[in-house]
Amino acid sequence: MEAVRSQFPLLKREIAGRPLVYFDNAATSPKPQPVIDAVIDYMARYSANIHRGKHTLSEEASDAYENSRSKVARFFNADRAEIAFVRGATEAIHLVAGGLKLRPDENVVGTILEHHSNILPWSSRCEFRAAPLGPDGLPDLEQAERLIDAKTRLLTVTHTSNVTGAVVPVRAWVDLARAHGSLILIDAAQAASHSDIDAQALGADFLVVSGHKLFAPTGIGVLIGRREALEELQPTPLGGGAVSLVRGDFSFEPRDLPWRLEAGTPHIAGAIGMGAAVDFLTEIGMGPIEQRNAELSRLLYERIGTLEGLTPLGSSAGVARAPILSLVEPTGTLTPDYLSRLLSDSYGVMTRGGHHCAHPYHEQAGVNGSLRLSLHFYNTEEEVEHTARALEQLLAMVVPRGP
């Protein structure tokens, strides 16, 4: 573990007089040295635009960029043509929503568990119908099916909740979409670094990923799609790089996939960094990462999820989870914001307080925000224990032990 941890320069920082504990992986992951090196190498040695240049640096940059696409394709078991680099999952969903030319009288069926980024791109274009959660804290598939009608163009669901860490059995959602002739989009922003995702096996029409939650730089992500589904998308936006020809009457010929979906100069450094990130994960192995995260998740729920004075959100036995735990202090004295600040400033533990871009979920849970601890494979049992003791100390200040 120390060998892995030593690759994260961020973990060498000290806050509150001790090495920091980074429990905010669901917001963004720390960057390992290979990713940093890859980005710096591009910036320092061959910083040039891709595809359209003929000089040495441009060719080197184009090679590195396309090589990253290949790496990402292999990582998700997709075809190169099915990988479009985008800014992140939010832009990927917008690319699909805009490309489908949704009409206001059509609808998209999703769930109450979704991130704002998997609600607003749809609700701003058509009706968005949200399936409620079942008693197990997972989106209720039967209720979702009742929401589907002839006007339903697409089903969408998060693979892994960014609030509760619950892993949704997305294969059943793909089957449901197929049964009703709808398209399906899986939001894998949170899942991509936690689960071994095989795009071919999953069979979803669209899969969206944010690089920065996958140990890659910010501002990069991918839209992964079935070739036929991507072909159906009207490319938006259009611009340089997305077309092969613009005629005198301004009509144009779109380029092949995936470039038609990548108008303008892309985030080249980010894409190269993402290639390095998937290399980093591949070297460790997604199998061992999944196993490690399952252990951390169990420890997180057993040690911190059971602390007296805190209530976990969406807690339910028997549900597979990424090591993500959201908590509320019911008296309201320790608001999520204060808990997060106190953990940071007095104990060096980085967490997140707020709604985690999931207002509808928090509203149905009847809470005004939560404290989220989100771990990843490099986190340690000692860090969990340190955080648990910190929370116990903080709770002792506001929740007396006596009668």
Add this chain to the structure above:
Amino acid sequence: MTESPPRLRAGVECVAFSQRGLDGKPFRWNFVIDYRTGRRFAVSNLEAEIFAAVRRCGAEATPDRVRHEVRVGSGLTASDEAIEGLVASLSRLCLLAEPEESAEPLGPRQGTNDRETYESLQRDALSAFFERVVGEVPYYRDLLGDQEPPTSAGDLSRFPIMNKAALRAALPKLQPDWLTEEKHSVRFLSSSGSTDDRTQTLHLTDELSQPYSMGFSALGLNPATDEFTIAYLIPPICSGTECHMDMMLPYTRRVTPSGRLLYLNSFRDPSTVSDERVDAVLDELEGFAPSMLAFDAAYAAPVARRALATGRRLPSVKAIITSYGVSSSLHLDLLKKAFGVPVHDMYSMTEAGPIAGSCAEGAYHVFSPCLVEIVDEEGSPVAPGEVGRLLVTTLENKLTPLLRYETGDFARAAVDRCSCSLEHTDTFASLEGRISDAITDTRGGRVVARAVDTAVAADLVDGALQCYQLVQGADRGYRLLVVPGEAYDADVEAALADRLRGLLGGDAALAIESCRSLPPSTNGKYRLCYRER
């Protein structure tokens, strides 16, 4: 009983506070408070009733009438001696009205809390503080357990200074043992981090509002009266994060249920705020008609400027309270000119509450729940008139008590005692700016924000500048960023260059750049100077 009818002076009230004792039983504290001087006197329940009777009698408070009012009106069995004793005490404490109304304004006569008594009370409070924190707060028990208690405020210099990092690290251990043993209503507060290091502190909910009332009362303002209404115009940032203040919330969501406090809709950048937004503030000020204003001067400046330019009627207020750091005299002068009232600065911080307020003479009077030290780098008191780090000791905070807490601000030690009615209190001459904002001159000497403001803004041509910021570059060069006013011209610019070279050194590499706007820092506060890192 005194010969003249005992009539209470305006601004003198008797206030009761309920508390629960260590035995769990409730009891009542009564205080006669002189809001004009900030003095408080504990009185018994019987004396509180006699006081109320005197109050009810008003101008008709003949001895017989007071006796009648006490015995019949209140149904109390109070002896003549008790009644006369209290009235005599009120007289000795100058709490009775002068024969003539014109003699009412504060003067040396009200300063009966002589220095000797003040210091004696301060020693008692410090002794009680030390005993309390060593006895019940683990952090201080570990740190100071074997040390002799301080004998006076001047004796504090032998104790360690607590900085913000230490506060953050020790927060749980800074709470008293009894906190975890019974239920208390507590609240966390988070500082904005304007001195570079944000902190979280824990407070008893009951204690949170009281110090601010005391802060006002120490400035001679009585927040307990129905006439006291206050409008705030402050940065739209709370605890270092965005808050609702710039979102044009409806009036009903910004006024307190009592209707006595209004948060005006604020704005992100006072240097670019539109006339329409400022007019909306002026409309609300006119409608709300507050008796007091509490401003961040940089945010209020556009309001004052607009009112002066358009001839808008401004509410007739008693005073303006500024806060939120060292204000530029550009802005303070503008506020005085527009509103025509005194501007008092209240120095407070989240961790400690209100610490001091400036009087009409400009001196900062330390509020009695605090002790202030101004020290050099070694933690020893600086000489009178010198600038040093400001430390505060909070004598009354039950939770998160602070001993020699490094505020992150510079202040100038007083030279003489203030001549105002609060002359008996501890004072310091001025706030000089945040330590983190200080720059250096070409010889490496420290230059604080107040010195920069004096150089740039003092006696400057009226209307020459709207705001400014002096930035010291990493290369030790200086840039004065100015948002020019209508009177800005080449002469002003040359004068500014001369003044700044006088401050920074004749060989200072200085550029003056005109800007259309100067945004505040991310925490919403303005910095008059800072050094690029």
